[in-house]
Amino acid sequence: MIRALAGCAATVAAVALGVLAVDVLRAPGQISAEDARFHGAPTRLTSPWGAVDFLPGRPAERLLDVGDDLDFRRATWLFRRVQPGKVQIAGDEQPLLEALRGKAIVEIAERSRRESDPRRRAQLLNLNGVFAMSRYLVFSAFDKERYLKEAIGSFRNAVRLDPEHADARANLELALRAAKGSGIAGEDPDAGASRGQLSGTGRSGGGY
């Protein structure tokens, strides 16, 4: 009797482990397929990297320890879905896009704080800076300075974490140029003694 019960339990466990193995083995392929879809038509995807494993509770994701990778991909997709300057928030999809834009701002800011990998963090900080910069370009004078400072801070941190990040470097350059134009204190190395933390590195002869 005990042998029969043990046999049944072992069979059930073997089947469960087999199913789990299949789930784990197909996960990398699913991720690659979603990656390909993202590169092909990012705005057509509705919930990418959502069905990487078919078992409930996402055991494959946990066993492969790809949760962070997928979260990073989802955050990047969210940005691409509502990218400022490229995606027009209008038409039938307006409410959805507005919601996604708000969600993207929060998600990317949060992930950029929590991400431990410096290169990924630099990418997320760059995206965060792009959002802040878009707010700077759109909103009234009251908020402008705050948003520009936030954008500069994000780009600067991104460059510090990944000096090879070309987008972040270019964005920082643009943001600093905008700061120079708007006369934000602390961002203009050439502007004299009272203007800036970078005055020491300014043009030779420009003084402190």
Add this chain to the structure above:
Amino acid sequence: MTASAIPATEAARLRPAAVRTGAVRAVLGLALIGALALAFLVARGYDVRYAPLVPSGTTGMVVLDMSASVYEGAMEETIQKLARTGERAGLVVFSDAGYELLPPGTPGRELVPILRFLKPSGNAGELPVNPWQDFRAGTQISAGLRTAREALVREGGRGSILLISDLEILPDEVERLAAEVVELKREGITVRIVPLSPRPEKMARIEAITGPASLLREGRQGSKVRAPEERSLRAAAPWTFAVVALLLVLLLATNERVLSRLETRR
């Protein structure tokens, strides 16, 4: 040997049993004291209020939308609940700018007099004239949240915000609001929202930004304002205390079973 003890001629043979009993008694005694201390500490950690709107251990700030186009019972229900449960909270009113009316830590009952300005009166159901009449303009939730955040940061400690609004915001406000939510998360301030008859798409938009757990009621009119804890089984009872109390009872029962006084027939 004391006078009350049973006289024995072979006390040495009973020594191992005495040592064992002593050890069991010491272990049980320590376990009982530990369980009692644990029960005390767990009980101290609980809030005596059931599912308060302002989360336990936080300084609350009510952020009230003065541009709300509708009066709804939920507004009164929320403020009355705060007053009834003796919660302490500050008050910020906002329209397109935020204004701190009451500082954090104000007793909830102080919020009740504000209600008379927000409640329609007379046959025509018009809102009474209030001191902030000229203040009412568009809805910038971000402005109200920012004012509340600044007050909470000034106060120090953990903060929470209870936003009461119809959530009727323009598209450009979505980005400001999202940016403000990021700031609040950075400061560790939680946001709870009492929506006043919002349209489903507005509700979905706010839900995407703040998360579904922040909404204290469903969108439809007449639905109850309930803290998230009220909806979860986890907060329905003090489970941790119940487990510790059960452990205490089990230890006492074990003590009675193993170490009870030997009863002899006379």
